[in-house]
Amino acid sequence: MPKKRVLVPFKTGSHDHDRCIDLALAEAESACRKQHLRFTELRRRVLELVWSRHIPMKAYDILDELCRDGRAAAPPTVYRALDFLLTAGLVHRIESLNAYVGCGGPGKPHIGQFLICRQCNAVAEIDAPAITQALTQDAKRLGFRADTQTIEIKGLCSECNVSA
Amino acid sequence: MPKKRVLVPFKTGSHDHDRCIDLALAEAESACRKQHLRFTELRRRVLELVWSRHIPMKAYDILDELCRDGRAAAPPTVYRALDFLLTAGLVHRIESLNAYVGCGGPGKPHIGQFLICRQCNAVAEIDAPAITQALTQDAKRLGFRADTQTIEIKGLCSECNVSA
DNA sequence: ATCGTGTTTGTTATAATATAATGTCTTTGG
DNA sequence: CCAAAGACATTATATTATAACAAACACGAT
Ligand SMILES: [Zn+2]
Ligand SMILES: [Zn+2]
Ligand SMILES: [Zn+2]
Ligand SMILES: [Zn+2]
Numbered sequence: 001m002p003k004k005r006v007l008v009p010f011k012t013g014s015h016d017h018d019r020c021i022d023l024a025l026a027e028a029e030s031a032c033r034k035q036h037l038r039f040t041e042l043r044r045r046v047l048e049l050v051w052s053r054h055i056p057m058k059a060y061d062i063l064d065e066l067c068r069d070g071r072a073a074a075p076p077t078v079y080r081a082l083d084f085l086l087t088a089g090l091v092h093r094i095e096s097l098n099a100y101v102g103c104g105g106p107g108k109p110h111i112g113q114f115l116i117c118r119q120c121n122a123v124a125e126i127d128a129p130a131i132t133q134a135l136t137q138d139a140k141r142l143g144f145r146a147d148t149q150t151i152e153i154k155g156l157c158s159e160c161n162v163s164a
Numbered sequence: 165m166p167k168k169r170v171l172v173p174f175k176t177g178s179h180d181h182d183r184c185i186d187l188a189l190a191e192a193e194s195a196c197r198k199q200h201l202r203f204t205e206l207r208r209r210v211l212e213l214v215w216s217r218h219i220p221m222k223a224y225d226i227l228d229e230l231c232r233d234g235r236a237a238a239p240p241t242v243y244r245a246l247d248f249l250l251t252a253g254l255v256h257r258i259e260s261l262n263a264y265v266g267c268g269g270p271g272k273p274h275i276g277q278f279l280i281c282r283q284c285n286a287v288a289e290i291d292a293p294a295i296t297q298a299l300t301q302d303a304k305r306l307g308f309r310a311d312t313q314t315i316e317i318k319g320l321c322s323e324c325n326v327s328a
Numbered sequence: 329a330t331c332g333t334g335t336t337t338g339t340t341a342t343a344a345t346a347t348a349a350t351g352t353c354t355t356t357g358g
Numbered sequence: 359c360c361a362a363a364g365a366c367a368t369t370a371t372a373t374t375a376t377a378a379c380a381a382a383c384a385c386g387a388t
Pocket of ligand 3: 175
């Protein structure tokens with residue numbers, strides 16, 4: 001069984017985040033080229049906004065930023081771009097927050113599990129195949145064939161734990 | 165470690181569902197009495213509607229039913245009742261569907277995992293402490309202290325598997 | 329180059345989900 | 359009964375998401 005991986009770790013306040021963004025955009029560019037998907041300017045910009053901080057981003061906040069860019073933008077603008085990014089495996093949706101985070105392992109298919117800090121909203125993405133498989137197995141015992149999993153854990157990250 | 169339990173199994177089309185409802189209402193009545201919570205007529209009715217089928221129920225569908233009852237009802241009516249039932253541990257919210265299901269193990273505190281059929285919407289609730297603990301443990305390794313878990317699996321139930 | 333086709337984006341409107349704020353009525357304990 | 363807290367009604371509004379259709383654009387085939 002593949003080993004557990006941390007796809008997106010918790011990030012400290014001070015790290016070279018421009019690098020996080022550049023890397024994510026470069027990986028997205030490459031992933032889209034490989035799959036013959038169009039990584040348009042709009043989609044690139046939305047992905048950049050999703051990655052603008054290591055916290056889940058709301059659709060309407062992204063929309064506000066697009067408008068601030070001077071671009072003509074309405075809800076469909078952002079929801080369509082997000083749909084594309086979701087389908088392309090470049091972002092994940094956090095169901096319990098109606099928000100979106102950048103995927104830490106685009107290209108490599110995986111089922112992510114998300115850790116979300118109640119206090120500072122920081123998000124980490126991990127891929128623990130043992131859990132995925134245990135759930136699939138438990139489901140199977142009830143005759144249920146699982147195809148997607150939503151796993152979102154809330155709590156306190158290490159920094160917020162200390163200060164709490 | 166406690167054994168895995170099925171809190172709400174998948175239900176066949178033909179079972180004595182009135183009995184499911186009566187049982188859920190009786191358990192709720194008892195749980196509320198124990199905790200000195202007021203199980204009012206409105207809350208009872210909303211719980212009854214949540215249990216009306218073994219599928220996640222939407223707030224506005226419940227609202228429609230309340231109106232059909234002849235009762236004065238607006239969104240806050242149903243959301244307040246649902247908040248009460250959530251807090252009292254009598255229903256769970258399915259985050260990925262913005263919908264609500266009756267809890268299969270009220271009183272006994274637990275962290276449920278939900279299996280949801282894409283086809284017929286049937287929901288089962290299980291309690292697999294091994295998974296809960298594995299997730300908590302994985303989180304801990306990242307310095308994260310987990311307090312709540314949202315686990316929602318989508319797929320096909322056994323009946324829909326056959327007919328698919 | 330130009331056409332035809334499918335994709336992407338713009339635009340307007342509306343649907344679906346959820347909460348804020350305020351006042352009234354009801355329950356409950358003293 | 360009375361006071362206080364809790365529950366409910368009512369109105370308004372905030373938040374999240376999609377429908378429907380038109381215009382602009384990308385791209386391969388001629
Ligand atoms: Zn960063
Ligand atoms: Zn934190
Ligand atoms: Zn039943
Ligand atoms: Zn089914």
